[in-house]
Amino acid sequence: MDTKTEFNIEPCNKDNIKVIVDGINDYNLSKVPAIASIWTPLEFVAKDENGIEIGGILAGIGYWNGLEIKILWVKDGYRKKGVGSQILKHAETIAIQKGAEIAMLDTFDFQAEQFYLKNGYQAIGEIKDFPKGHKRIYFSKKLTK
Template sequence: MASAEVRVASTQDVQELCARLLAFNRKASGFGFDESPLQLASHDAEGRLVAGLLGEICAGWLTLHIVWVDPDNRSHGLGSQLLLQAEQQAKAAGAHGVLLDTFDWQAEGFYLRHGYEVFGRLADFPLGHERIYLRKKL
């Protein structure tokens, strides 16, 4: 193979890389790997965003990327409401599990109280802290 130059990927490169990996995964697994976004938001009476959840359903799993509640609105059940609604929507869409990660200063206890289990910890991410990986069967 001839020498290849490594450089910053263009937008077109990124799209092509994703398409090629998706094609490989579909062929290898026989599964579609189509992603379906799951996006929820909660606003107060004045219309201000006070909580939200962003994720996607793919390959039978809901992957949660962001679950956020405004500090002034925590401990009132809003986060639980978001999580429950996301789980219900994911299950209705055919998902059988939920995957997420959090940091040791964030919400591990919250997820444990909602039936999630830790399946991995990555030390020193960032230095002196842990990144925690959790899952839940639906």
């Protein structure tokens, strides 16, 4: 028996976004209970001796104590000098102290594939030819004390 449902699709406003986020969170938590009650931001900036930003990380720990790395950036001229590795290690250390047991992220082959491999991450999947001629790679790493 086919049931048809009438509905409209519209652009979201802030209230709609909250309903969507709350909806998926409620569903997820009905399947797997949370270990942590909230998103814990782990956002750090590295500055040179003049106070100029030379790098940073935007990450956080979610419901199931996973460190989710959204962005790690290092300014040209400071790359391949250990700055990124130090920023990453700092975030991982804080995450471990807060109970995180795994880290996850994605990057592109033209960004930081080798960087994450060098820092102990394992490629767990990829999307080939996205963007055209490249690949998006998904990484994870077990965090240990």
